[in-house]
Amino acid sequence: MALSGTRMSWLRCKRSLGRKILLTTNTHRCASNDSTVDQKEVEFFGSIGNVEGWWKEPNVLLSMNQTRVPLIRDALTQQQFTNVDQHPTSCRTLKGKSIVDVGCGGGILSEALVRLGASVTGIDATKDMIEAAKLHASHDPALNERLRYLNVTSSDLVKVEAESFDGVVATEVIEHVSDVESFVTDCIQLAKPGGSIFITTINQTWAAYMIAIVLAERLGPVPIGTHQYEKFVKPEILKSIFQKNECSVKLIQGQMYNVFTNKWSWASDLSVFYAIHAVKGS
Amino acid sequence: MAMQTICQLHNRCLKSLATLVVCPARSLTCLAKKQRESCHHHRFQSRVRRFSQDSSSKPVTPFYDVVIVGGGMAGGALACALGSEVTLADHKILLLDHGKKPPKLTPESLGSEYSNRVCALNPQSKKLLSGIGAWSTIEKLRCKPFHRMQVWDACSDSLIAFNHPDLIQELAYIVENNVTISALTEQLEHLKQGNVDVWYETGLANLKVPVQGTIDQESWVTVTLKDMSKVKTRLLVGADGANSQVRKFGGFTMTRWTYDQSAVVATLHLAEQTENHVAWQRFLPTGPIAMLPLSETHSSLVWSTTHEEAKKLLQMSDDEFVEAVNHAFWDDSHHVASLDIVTQIFEDVLKVLQPDDSSSVRQLPPSVGGIQPGSRAKFPLGLGHAMHYVKPRIALIGDAAHRVHPLAGQGINLGFGDVSCLKDVLVKCANLGGDFGSISSLTDYETQRQRHVVPIMMVIDALKRLYSTTNPAAVLARSLGLQATNALKPLKDTIIDSASR
Ligand SMILES: Cc1cc2nc3c(=O)[nH]c(=O)nc-3n(C[C@H](O)[C@H](O)[C@H](O)COP(=O)(O)OP(=O)(O)OC[C@H]3O[C@@H](n4cnc5c(N)ncnc54)[C@H](O)[C@@H]3O)c2cc1C
Numbered sequence: 001m002a003l004s005g006t007r008m009s010w011l012r013c014k015r016s017l018g019r020k021i022l023l024t025t026n027t028h029r030c031a032s033n034d035s036t037v038d039q040k041e042v043e044f045f046g047s048i049g050n051v052e053g054w055w056k057e058p059n060v061l062l063s064m065n066q067t068r069v070p071l072i073r074d075a076l077t078q079q080q081f082t083n084v085d086q087h088p089t090s091c092r093t094l095k096g097k098s099i100v101d102v103g104c105g106g107g108i109l110s111e112a113l114v115r116l117g118a119s120v121t122g123i124d125a126t127k128d129m130i131e132a133a134k135l136h137a138s139h140d141p142a143l144n145e146r147l148r149y150l151n152v153t154s155s156d157l158v159k160v161e162a163e164s165f166d167g168v169v170a171t172e173v174i175e176h177v178s179d180v181e182s183f184v185t186d187c188i189q190l191a192k193p194g195g196s197i198f199i200t201t202i203n204q205t206w207a208a209y210m211i212a213i214v215l216a217e218r219l220g221p222v223p224i225g226t227h228q229y230e231k232f233v234k235p236e237i238l239k240s241i242f243q244k245n246e247c248s249v250k251l252i253q254g255q256m257y258n259v260f261t262n263k264w265s266w267a268s269d270l271s272v273f274y275a276i277h278a279v280k281g282s
Numbered sequence: 283m284a285m286q287t288i289c290q291l292h293n294r295c296l297k298s299l300a301t302l303v304v305c306p307a308r309s310l311t312c313l314a315k316k317q318r319e320s321c322h323h324h325r326f327q328s329r330v331r332r333f334s335q336d337s338s339s340k341p342v343t344p345f346y347d348v349v350i351v352g353g354g355m356a357g358g359a360l361a362c363a364l365g366s367e368v369t370l371a372d373h374k375i376l377l378l379d380h381g382k383k384p385p386k387l388t389p390e391s392l393g394s395e396y397s398n399r400v401c402a403l404n405p406q407s408k409k410l411l412s413g414i415g416a417w418s419t420i421e422k423l424r425c426k427p428f429h430r431m432q433v434w435d436a437c438s439d440s441l442i443a444f445n446h447p448d449l450i451q452e453l454a455y456i457v458e459n460n461v462t463i464s465a466l467t468e469q470l471e472h473l474k475q476g477n478v479d480v481w482y483e484t485g486l487a488n489l490k491v492p493v494q495g496t497i498d499q500e501s502w503v504t505v506t507l508k509d510m511s512k513v514k515t516r517l518l519v520g521a522d523g524a525n526s527q528v529r530k531f532g533g534f535t536m537t538r539w540t541y542d543q544s545a546v547v548a549t550l551h552l553a554e555q556t557e558n559h560v561a562w563q564r565f566l567p568t569g570p571i572a573m574l575p576l577s578e579t580h581s582s583l584v585w586s587t588t589h590e591e592a593k594k595l596l597q598m599s600d601d602e603f604v605e606a607v608n609h610a611f612w613d614d615s616h617h618v619a620s621l622d623i624v625t626q627i628f629e630d631v632l633k634v635l636q637p638d639d640s641s642s643v644r645q646l647p648p649s650v651g652g653i654q655p656g657s658r659a660k661f662p663l664g665l666g667h668a669m670h671y672v673k674p675r676i677a678l679i680g681d682a683a684h685r686v687h688p689l690a691g692q693g694i695n696l697g698f699g700d701v702s703c704l705k706d707v708l709v710k711c712a713n714l715g716g717d718f719g720s721i722s723s724l725t726d727y728e729t730q731r732q733r734h735v736v737p738i739m740m741v742i743d744a745l746k747r748l749y750s751t752t753n754p755a756a757v758l759a760r761s762l763g764l765q766a767t768n769a770l771k772p773l774k775d776t777i778i779d780s781a782s783r
Contacts, residue, residue, distance in 0.1 A: 056495035057674070057721050069714045091371045091712065106497065112715030132497045139500035141345050262722065 054106030054129075055136060058262045061108050061172065067255055067264045068171055068200055068275065069112050072099070075196050075277055076118075076167050081251055083266045092117030097166045100190055102154050103173030107133035111143060113169075119146040121165070127151045154186035162189045171200040171275075174238075175231050184241045193282035197247065200255065200275040204232035207271040238276050246281040346376040346479075347718055348708070349505055349515040351486050351528050353379030355401075355459065356680025356697035357521030358466035361480070362414040363705040365473035369712055375478045376513060377470065380485035387423055387464040396549045397458040398657045400582045402428075402561065402574060402691035404454045407698040411465070415472075419465035420457055426575050427452035431561040432645055433764070436616040437752055440761035441644055454561070454691070456574045456582060484508065489518060489531045494674045494721070503675045503719070517718040518676050519704070524666060526682035532673055538666035538685070541746065543569050544592035545688055546585045548658045550607065553651035555579050562647040563689070564611055565749035565760075570689045571610045573647060581648070583607060584688055592660045600653050607650050616752060663687055667739060671700075671728040675719035679704060684735050690742045696735055703730050 055062075070085045076097050079086075095117035101110045104122030106129060113120045124130050130151040137143045150157070154170075168187045177183045187197050202208050209229050216222040235252050242249050255273040256265050348364060350357045361377040364370055385391075403411070403425075411417040429449050434441035444453060470480050485508035494501050502514040520528025529536060550573065552558065558575040569586035576582050585595070585607070595606060666685040671678045680697030704727050711723040748760050 053495070055497060059495075059722075062720070063722055065714050065716065073713075073715075085710070085713070091369050091373075093713075111717075115712075115715035136497040139502075 054132060055108070059108075060257065060262070061105070063262050064171070064200075064255075064257075064264050065109060065112050067266055068109065068169075068198070069116070071251075071253075071275055071277065072113065072167060072169060072196075072198055073116055075198070075250070081253070094118035098164065099167040099169060100157065100161075100165045102168065102170040102187060102190075104133060104149065105129055107137055107147075107149070109169065109171060110147060110149075111137060111140070114143050114147045117146075118167075120148070121157075121161075122147070122149045123152050123154065123157055124149075125151070125153045154183060154190065158186050158189045163192050163195075165190050166192060166195050168195065168197045171198070174199055174201045174233055175227065177231075180233055180237065181241055184238065185245060188242070188245045188247060188278075188280055191280045193280055195280050196250075197242070197278045197280065198275065199238060200273070201238075202227070202232045203271055203274055204229065204234045205271045208232055208273075211272050235270055235274055235276060242276075242278040247278040248281065249276065249278045251275070251277040343504070343512045343514045344376075345374070345502070346513060346515045347373040348517045348519060349376045349378065349503075349513055350519040350521050351378050351505075352520065352522030352526075352680075352682070353377050353381070353480070353482070354521060354523055354680065355462050355466070355694050356682075356701060357519070358463060358470065359410065359414065359416075359698060360519060360521060360679060360701045360704065361478055362416060362466055362469045362473065363410070363701055364708065365470070365476060365478035366414050367705065367709055369709050371477060373477060373712065373718075376515070377478065377480045378484045378486065378507070379480075379482055380508070381482065383480075383482040384460065384463045384467050386468065387461060389423060392424055392461075395654060396576050396580055396582065396657070397460050398547045398549050398582065398654075398659055399459040400456050400574060400576070401459060401462070401694045402454045403457050403462075403698075404695045405452070406702075407695050408455060410698050410702050411462075414466075414469055416462070416465040416469050419468055420461055423461045423464065425455045425457040425461065426577060427455050427559070428561045428575050429453060429559045430645075431563070432647075433563045433565070434644075435749070435757070435761060435764065436564055436566045436613070437757040438617065438761040440764040442764045443645075456561075456576055458576075486522070486527050486531075489528065491532070491673070491675050501675070501719070515719075516675065517708075517724075520676065520678040520682040521680050522682055524664070524681040524685045526678065528676065529668060529678055529682050532676045532678075534673065534676075534678065535669040536666050537669065538664060540662065540664040541586075541687065542589065543586050543663045543687075544589050544660045545663050546583070546587065546592050546595045546658065546660045548583045548585075548603070548607075549576070549654035550581045550583050550604075550650045551652040551654065552579050552581060553649045556648050558648065560645060560647075561691075562611070564647075566610060567616055567750065567752045569746075570749065571607075572689070572691075573611070573650075574691075580654075581650075585610070586663060586687070586689060589662075596658055596660055600655065603658065604650050604652055611647050612649075665739070665743060667736070671731060672721065672724035674721045674724075677704060677724055677727060683731075684739060686739055686742050687746050689746060690738075692738055692742065696738065699734060700727075700731055703727055 066085070071081070073079075073093055074081060076099075077093055093116050094113060097118045099113050099118045099120050101107075101113070101120060101122045104110045104124050107122055110120045110122035110133070122130075122133055124133070130149045133149050137147055137149070168191045170183070170187055174180060174183060184197075184199070187199070191197055202212055209232075212227050212232075213229060217224045217226055239249050239252065252270060253275050254267040254270040255275060256267040256269070257263075257273065258265070347370075350361055353361070357377060357379070361375055364373070364375050408417055411420065429452060430443060430445035431453055432441060432443045446453070470478060474480060486505065487508045487510070488506040490504045490506075492499060492501055502516060503518045505513050505515065505518060507513070518528060518532075520526045520532065522528055555578045558578050558581065561572065561574050563570055563572040566587075568588055568591060571585040571587075572583070574582045574584065585592075587595070595603060598606065664685060665687060668678055668683050671683045679700035681693065683700065684696060686692055686696065707723055707727040707730075708718055710726075711718055711720070716723055748756055751757075
């Protein structure tokens with residue numbers, strides 16, 4: 001039961017991620033010639049979109065907040081990274097910080113960061129997704145003031161709000177973009193000098209292939225074709241893009257997901273899921 | 283819209299609060315609170331709350347991060363624990379109880395009479411209460427530490443005694459329930475200046491939990507109160523005791539059975555003044571009888587027995603009752619003589635294995651000289667365990683989640699354990715920017731607590747059953763068990779340790 005529930009939500013999330021890219025063609029604001037949007041992904045995901053189920057529990061993306069929120073929170077408050085979550089001793093730890101959540105989807109991470117006190121801009125190329133995120137947040141009286149959702153791509157936002165954010169976050173999205181380098185460059189441009197960029201994604205390894213494609217898609221419930229091995233990104237590639245753009249890479253850390261407990265934890269092994277944190281030179 | 287509601291509120295009953303009209307819509311709860319503070323009369327308060335409902339087309343309902351139903355020891359402690367946690371300072375907490383505000387006790391108002399409802403609070407419970415600032419008040423009011431607990435069997439000579447080796451460290455504290463409640467109420471008074479609201483004489487009438495995980499409708503719990511006003515919350519906590527309405531309306535399944543036993547409680551006067559730092563419990567075939575120290579001259583009685591005997595015990599005169607209590611502690615007629623030789627041999631063997639253990643020295647309980655008039659009462663006993671302690675947006679704590687036999691004095695200690703655990707889980711959730719009602723984080727609370735509570739409940743139930751018989755085999759088994767446990771220090775230390783966790 002629990003297992004199938006988790007699988008279902010994995011499916012849902014991945015579907016929704018797909019949808020996000022699909023609808024880029026339907027909105028005028030994000031031209032389909034945007035270098036980061038992949039037309040093939042768009043066509044593939046055309047058949048399996050589902051915005052509705054984004055917030056259903058259990059939910060891999062929601063539980064991924066167990067690792068990605070402390071990573072962002074502690075880096076932006078100059079705390080030392082630790083494998084176990086050590087709680088801060090005040091509320092609203094991220095008060096005064098501005099963060100952009102690139103590829104925010106239904107807002108699972110954006111809402112969490114707002115609750116911690118940050119001012120968050122969630123952007124997503126999919127209009128439906130942004131509408132869903134807005135609707136979901138509108139029910140919560142604690143989220144009104146510091147949360148804004150925009151239906152734009154990262155390149156669109158760079159044109160108007162370059163160098164505006166203390167934190168730029170792109171989690172579980174880079175494995176779906178076509179031009180990794182220009183996507184990461186956009187992210188870097190959005191950050192203030194000295195600001196942080198956080199990316200979480202899937203490595204391009206044999207293990208990642210086995211888990212994300214063979215286990216999840218061929219043998220599991222995730223639709224075949226959701227992930228493409230060629231699009232998985234090796235950490236060295238991200239590292240070199242950051243270095244080329246005068247960012248210093250502070251951390252590359254592996255992540256592990258336990259299907260049975262629906263929990264994420266940090267690991268030293270980078271071979272499947274990993275997170276990278278870089279700081280833009282000032 | 284919200285502005286319009288506020289204006290209407292203003293026109294109809296809040297003339298004196300004109301200045302607050304400038305509050306944004308979100309502060310409506312604060313407005314309601316100010317109103318409550320400015321007027322103590324409850325009925326007027328609920329009228330104001332109702333006005334906020336029907337004075338406009340779309341009701342504006344007060345919103346809280348946590349609503350706790352039931353201001354008993356568990357609910358009161360949770361409200362204090364959440365309210366005094368710095369990381370939760372911007373979370374709004376509401377505590378509801380259908381009873382009146384408990385009176386503030388002072389050493390003078392306590393006088394020389396004792397309440398007949400007492401609990402043995404273990405060191406973990408003390409730690410929780412110290413953390414929320416209530417323990418110092420309890421100490422100022424009245425509590426009695428004890429250093430040793432002696433448990434023995436009416437059918438054989440076997441006994442077990444628990445104490446820390448030096449006899450200086452306390453095992454637990456006997457505290458009257460109303461003292462604990464008064465200390466918690468005092469803390470709540472301080473916290474009311476911050477993020478905690480407390481509404482007395484406010485009963486729960488119903489609750490609604492919408493489908494979770496949808497985006498087109500909100501997912502908060504709507505709580506309907508007895509006066510038909512409503513509040514909304516991310517997380518509803520049922521701390522409303524063994525007959526929990528939250529559990530019922532929330533559709534939780536409860537496994538329960540009655541023991542065909544009642545507990546008779548009373549405040550006892552000792553025949554002579556003693557140090558009185560030992561808790562005594564003797565297993566009679568009809569149920570355990572316990573004498574818990576209250577002072578050098580008083581002890582509290584908890585006597586679990588059949589309904590018929592309980593009824594008799596309540597009807598007899600004070601003198602007859604005192605005699606019955608003394609008889610229950612001293613009488614030897616249940617002894618199964620043929621077993622004495624076996625248990626004696628076994629004890630000798632254990633002495634060889636573990637010589638020189640002072641704690642196995644048998645002590646004798648003080649004899650009772652009288653009872654505090656009017657202090658006799660009885661309660662039916664039962665066991666209950668909710669299959670789940672959580673559902674999306676609802677959590678159960680204290681007796682609402684689990685009810686145990688008082689023989690091990692664990693009831694509220696388990697409840698306070700729930701409070702610490704739920705607080706930790708919510709703090710963790712807040713630090714991840716999470717939603718308090720999210721089932722993923724509430725499940726952590728359930729898993730941790732059931733892992734602790736279920737084994738304790740099973741042991742208590744097994745003890746209850748094992749000791750409710752005079753069958754020689756059972757008597758022998760339990761005698762040898764008690765003796766061995768008593769003699770084997772490591773085992774006993776584990777028990778002391780886990781009983782105080
Ligand atoms: C004879 C006896 C001896 C005991 N001895 C010990 C002992 O030595 N050690 C120990 O740890 N435990 C002991 N216990 C158990 C202990 O008393 C209970 O575990 C404890 O009181 C439970 O606390 P609670 O806060 O969970 O529930 P309760 O004390 O039952 O509090 C529930 C509260 O909720 C309120 N309420 C109920 N319904 C509603 C509603 N619908 N709306 C609003 N408010 C509502 C009530 O007014 C009450 O204030 C003993 C119990 C008995 C019967």
